[in-house]
Amino acid sequence: MNSKWQISKVGLIDFWYYDEEELDFIDGRMLLRGANGSGKSVTMQSFIPLLLDGNMRPERLDPFGSRARKMENYLLEEGDEREERTGYLYMELKRLESEEYLTLGIGLRARKNKKLESWYFCITDGRRIGKDVFLYKTMENKITCSKGELKNRIGEGGRVMDTQGEYALCVNRLLFGFETQEEYKELLELLIQLRTPKLSKDFKPSVINEILSSSLQTLSEDDLRPMSEAIENMDNLKTNLDTLKESIRGAKQIEKVYDQYNRIVLYDKALMFSDVSKRFENCEKDGCQFKENLQANREKLREEKLRYEELKREEEILKEEKISLDKSDAARLKEQETRLMEELLEKQEEENNKKRQETEKREREIDAEERIKQEEEKADSIWEEIEGYMEEMENEIEEIPFDEFSFMKGEILNEKEADYNFSSHNQLLNTYTQKVAHGRDALLEENTQREKYDGYLKELDICREEQNQAEKELSQYENLLAETKAELTEQIYIWEKENQELHFRTETMQNISRKIEAYEMGSDYLEIRNLGKTEFYETERSFSEKSFLMEQALKEKQTFLKEKQKELEEWENQKEPEPEQSDAVRKNRELLKEKGIPFLQFYKTIDFSSGLGEEQMNHLEEALLSMGVLDALIIPKEYRAQVYALDKGVCDRYIFSDVSHVRQNIQEVLEVDNGENDILLYQNIANILSSVGYGNDGEERGNAWIDANGNYKLGILEGTVTKEYRAHFIGVRARERFRKEKTESLRQIYMQLKAEAESLEEQCREIKERMKILRKEWEAFPGDKDLKVAAKELADREFLLELKNKRLWNQQELVEKER
The missing domain is CATH 3.40.1140.10 (N-terminal domain of mukB)
Structure with missing residues (x-):
C-alpha cells in the first residue's frame, strides 16, 4: 500500500x-x-x-x-x-x-x-x-x-x-x-466551498455542516439495491426463523409422540423377538426331528425303489398279456363303440353352434335398428348445427362482400335431401383464403422484421453498455497500473533507504522512477533493476579491495606475530641475555666448544662497583660494547695458536691473560664476578681489567682506556658513545632485570600485535558480512510481480476494449443497414 x-x-x-x-x-x-x-x-x-x-x-x-x-x-x-x-x-x-x-x-x-x-x-x-x-x-x-x-x-x-x-x-x-473526472470535480468544488473567506459573518459551523452534507454522493438504486435486498433477506430470514422455531416446537411434540411410538414398537419388537427366539428354538428342535425323519424316509425311499423295480417288471408282463388280448374280437367291438360315441358328441356340438349363431344374428338386427334411430337423431342435430353455423356466418360476413351466401343458404335449407355442389364456393373461399394468408404473412413478416430490428437495437445497446463497461474497466486498470507503479517506486525508495550497505545515487533513483513510469506490457524489468548494478558492483568491488588489503595486512601481521611469539619464547626460555652476535661469531664459539678450547664471555665475569652511579654504568658498558670488549672471549694464552688457526667463515674477539698493566685502570669501577671463588680465574680477570685504563689522565691510561664520559681508545682507534644507552649486560642482576624487561616488552608487543591481528580478523569478518548483506540487499530489490500483472491486465483490457469497439461498429453498421 x-x-x-x-x-x-x-x-x-x-x-x-x-x-x-x-x-x-x-x-x-x-x-x-x-x-x-x-x-x-x-x-x-x-x-x-x-x-x-x-x-x-x-x-x-x-x-x-x-x-x-x-x-x-x-x-x-x-x-x-x-x-x-x-x-x-x-x-x-x-x-x-x-x-x-x-x-x-x-x-x-x-x-x-x-x-x-x-x-x-x-x-x-x-x-x-x-x-x-x-x-x-x-x-x-x-x-x-x-x-x-x-x-x-x-x-x-x-x-x-x-x-x-x-x-x-x-x-x-x-x-x-478517482474513477471518473466528475468525482474529482466534485472534490474540487467542495474545496472551493470550504475555502470561503472566514471574514464572512454567515460562515457558521452549520454552513460547513450543510456544505459537507450536500457534498455527500446521492445513493443510486444500484447502491441501495444491496441494502434493500439485505433488509428483505433479513425479513425473509426472520420469517424463516419463526417458521423454523414453530417447526421445531411441532417437531419436538412429534418427537415426544414418536418417541413413545418407538418405545411401543421397540417393546412389540422385543416381544416379537422373544417369540421368534422361542420359535427359532422350536424350529431347531423340529429341524433335528426332520433330519431324523429324513433319514427314515430315505430308508423308506430305498425300499420303495426296490418295490418299484418289482412292479415295473410286473407291468412288462401285463403289457405282454394285453397285446395278446388285443388280437381278439372283443377288443375290436369295444373300439367301434368308442368311435360312434365320439361322432355323436360332434353332432351335438354342431347343433349347439347353429343355435348360438341364430341368437347372434337376432341381436345384430336389434343393434342395426338402434343405430339407424341414432343416425336419424344425429342428422337432425347436424342440421341444427348447420343452421347455427349459417347464422354465425351471416353475422361474421356482414362486412365481407360475399353475396352468394344468401342464395347458398336458401338452397341448402330448402332442399335438405338434395346434394349441394360447393365447388364454386370452395373456389371463391380458396381465393379469399389465399389473400388472407398473404396478408397475414405480410403482417407476420413485418412483425418479424420489427422484432429483428428491435433485437438489433437491443444488441446495439448491449454493445454500448459493454463498451462503456470496458472503458470503465480500462480506466480502473490504468489507475491500478499507475498505483502499482507508484507503489513499486515507493518500495524501491524505502528499500534503498533501509539498506545498510547498498545505496543508489540520486540520478540512479530518478532513472529508475522514469523507467517504472514508462513500463508497459512486454517491457523487461531487468532493465530497471540493472540501473542499480553500477552502484552494486562499485560497492562490491570496494568491499573486495578492502577485504583483499585487510587479508594481506592480516597475513603480514600474523607473520610478524609469529616472529615475536618465537622471540618471546626464546627470551622466556634463555637463562641470560646476550649481546647481538653474528652467525660467524656463533659458529666460531660452537667450534671452540668442539675443539675443547675454554673461554668466558667478558661481560659475564665482571660487575659494576657498588659506588658507581647509573650514568657512569651506562657510559662504561656502552663504551665496552663499542670497543668490542664487552662480548669478547677470555681465553688462556696457551690456546692462542689454536685460536688463530681456526677455519674460514668464523670470527670473534679474544682477550688473552698476558696483557700489560696500567696504573689507572677500570678496576676502579669494575669488579670481578667470581661466584665460584676461583682464585686463578679471579687473577686472570683482574689482570685483564688492569690492562684497560680509566680516567682523564692520558699518560696513566695506556693505549686502551675509557673515561668517565664514555669516550674510549683502542690502539689507534678512538671513539665516543651516544650517552643514551642503558647498561644491562654487566652484572647478573642487571642481566636478569634486562631479561625480564625484555620479556615483558616483547609480551606487550605480542599482545598488541595479537590485538591488532584480531582487530584485522574482525574487520575482515565485518567486510565479508557486509558483502553478504550487500548481496542480500541486491537480491531483495523489489520485484515486478504486481507490476507485470497490472500491465498484463491493462493490456488485456485494452484488447477487450478494441474488440468491444469493433463489435459496436459492426452492430451500428448492421442497424443502419436494417433501418
Missing part, C-alpha cells in the same frame, strides 16, 4: 511580486501570517485549487467568487512597462515513508494585448526543482524557461501538457485516483 503524499513546498518564479520564492511545509501544513491585504489569499489561491486542476477562471481565483481577478493581472499589471512575462507556479509533494518526490506545476506566459498562454507539467522521477531541475535558463540572470526548454529539461522523467483537461486527468491519476 502506498503511503500518502504530503505537500513539501510550493514555489513561485517570476509571478506577481515574487521573483523566486519557496514556501516550505511542515508535516503537510503551512501557516501564513500577515495583515489584511498583505497577499495571503492571493498566494494561497495561486496554488490551491489552481495547481490541482489548472482551472484559471476568474471566479476560481477569488475566494469571494467575483470575476475581478484574472491570471494575466498577476503577470503584467496595468502600467507595467514589460511587453511580456513568463512565470511558474509549482507544488512539490513527498511520500510520508520514503524520499520519493512528485512535482506539479503550471507555466504562464502573458503578452500585452494577447491571450494568456499556459502549459502544465509534472515531474515523476523524483527530481526536485531548485536542485535537479531549474525553471530558469542561467543562474546569473534567472530568465525563466520557455515551454520547449522545459520539455527538454524534464525529458522522460515527467510530462509537459498543453490542455487543462489533460492536466486535471494527470493530477487525479497521480494523487487521488
Whole structure:
C-alpha cells in the first residue's frame, strides 16, 4: 500500500511580486501570517485549487467568487512597462515513508494585448526543482524557461501538457485516483466551498455542516439495491426463523409422540423377538426331528425303489398279456363303440353352434335398428348445427362482400335431401383464403422484421453498455497500473533507504522512477533493476579491495606475530641475555666448544662497583660494547695458536691473560664476578681489567682506556658513545632485570600485535558480512510481480476494449443497414 503524499513546498518564479520564492511545509501544513491585504489569499489561491486542476477562471481565483481577478493581472499589471512575462507556479509533494518526490506545476506566459498562454507539467522521477531541475535558463540572470526548454529539461522523467483537461486527468491519476473526472470535480468544488473567506459573518459551523452534507454522493438504486435486498433477506430470514422455531416446537411434540411410538414398537419388537427366539428354538428342535425323519424316509425311499423295480417288471408282463388280448374280437367291438360315441358328441356340438349363431344374428338386427334411430337423431342435430353455423356466418360476413351466401343458404335449407355442389364456393373461399394468408404473412413478416430490428437495437445497446463497461474497466486498470507503479517506486525508495550497505545515487533513483513510469506490457524489468548494478558492483568491488588489503595486512601481521611469539619464547626460555652476535661469531664459539678450547664471555665475569652511579654504568658498558670488549672471549694464552688457526667463515674477539698493566685502570669501577671463588680465574680477570685504563689522565691510561664520559681508545682507534644507552649486560642482576624487561616488552608487543591481528580478523569478518548483506540487499530489490500483472491486465483490457469497439461498429453498421 502506498503511503500518502504530503505537500513539501510550493514555489513561485517570476509571478506577481515574487521573483523566486519557496514556501516550505511542515508535516503537510503551512501557516501564513500577515495583515489584511498583505497577499495571503492571493498566494494561497495561486496554488490551491489552481495547481490541482489548472482551472484559471476568474471566479476560481477569488475566494469571494467575483470575476475581478484574472491570471494575466498577476503577470503584467496595468502600467507595467514589460511587453511580456513568463512565470511558474509549482507544488512539490513527498511520500510520508520514503524520499520519493512528485512535482506539479503550471507555466504562464502573458503578452500585452494577447491571450494568456499556459502549459502544465509534472515531474515523476523524483527530481526536485531548485536542485535537479531549474525553471530558469542561467543562474546569473534567472530568465525563466520557455515551454520547449522545459520539455527538454524534464525529458522522460515527467510530462509537459498543453490542455487543462489533460492536466486535471494527470493530477487525479497521480494523487487521488478517482474513477471518473466528475468525482474529482466534485472534490474540487467542495474545496472551493470550504475555502470561503472566514471574514464572512454567515460562515457558521452549520454552513460547513450543510456544505459537507450536500457534498455527500446521492445513493443510486444500484447502491441501495444491496441494502434493500439485505433488509428483505433479513425479513425473509426472520420469517424463516419463526417458521423454523414453530417447526421445531411441532417437531419436538412429534418427537415426544414418536418417541413413545418407538418405545411401543421397540417393546412389540422385543416381544416379537422373544417369540421368534422361542420359535427359532422350536424350529431347531423340529429341524433335528426332520433330519431324523429324513433319514427314515430315505430308508423308506430305498425300499420303495426296490418295490418299484418289482412292479415295473410286473407291468412288462401285463403289457405282454394285453397285446395278446388285443388280437381278439372283443377288443375290436369295444373300439367301434368308442368311435360312434365320439361322432355323436360332434353332432351335438354342431347343433349347439347353429343355435348360438341364430341368437347372434337376432341381436345384430336389434343393434342395426338402434343405430339407424341414432343416425336419424344425429342428422337432425347436424342440421341444427348447420343452421347455427349459417347464422354465425351471416353475422361474421356482414362486412365481407360475399353475396352468394344468401342464395347458398336458401338452397341448402330448402332442399335438405338434395346434394349441394360447393365447388364454386370452395373456389371463391380458396381465393379469399389465399389473400388472407398473404396478408397475414405480410403482417407476420413485418412483425418479424420489427422484432429483428428491435433485437438489433437491443444488441446495439448491449454493445454500448459493454463498451462503456470496458472503458470503465480500462480506466480502473490504468489507475491500478499507475498505483502499482507508484507503489513499486515507493518500495524501491524505502528499500534503498533501509539498506545498510547498498545505496543508489540520486540520478540512479530518478532513472529508475522514469523507467517504472514508462513500463508497459512486454517491457523487461531487468532493465530497471540493472540501473542499480553500477552502484552494486562499485560497492562490491570496494568491499573486495578492502577485504583483499585487510587479508594481506592480516597475513603480514600474523607473520610478524609469529616472529615475536618465537622471540618471546626464546627470551622466556634463555637463562641470560646476550649481546647481538653474528652467525660467524656463533659458529666460531660452537667450534671452540668442539675443539675443547675454554673461554668466558667478558661481560659475564665482571660487575659494576657498588659506588658507581647509573650514568657512569651506562657510559662504561656502552663504551665496552663499542670497543668490542664487552662480548669478547677470555681465553688462556696457551690456546692462542689454536685460536688463530681456526677455519674460514668464523670470527670473534679474544682477550688473552698476558696483557700489560696500567696504573689507572677500570678496576676502579669494575669488579670481578667470581661466584665460584676461583682464585686463578679471579687473577686472570683482574689482570685483564688492569690492562684497560680509566680516567682523564692520558699518560696513566695506556693505549686502551675509557673515561668517565664514555669516550674510549683502542690502539689507534678512538671513539665516543651516544650517552643514551642503558647498561644491562654487566652484572647478573642487571642481566636478569634486562631479561625480564625484555620479556615483558616483547609480551606487550605480542599482545598488541595479537590485538591488532584480531582487530584485522574482525574487520575482515565485518567486510565479508557486509558483502553478504550487500548481496542480500541486491537480491531483495523489489520485484515486478504486481507490476507485470497490472500491465498484463491493462493490456488485456485494452484488447477487450478494441474488440468491444469493433463489435459496436459492426452492430451500428448492421442497424443502419436494417433501418
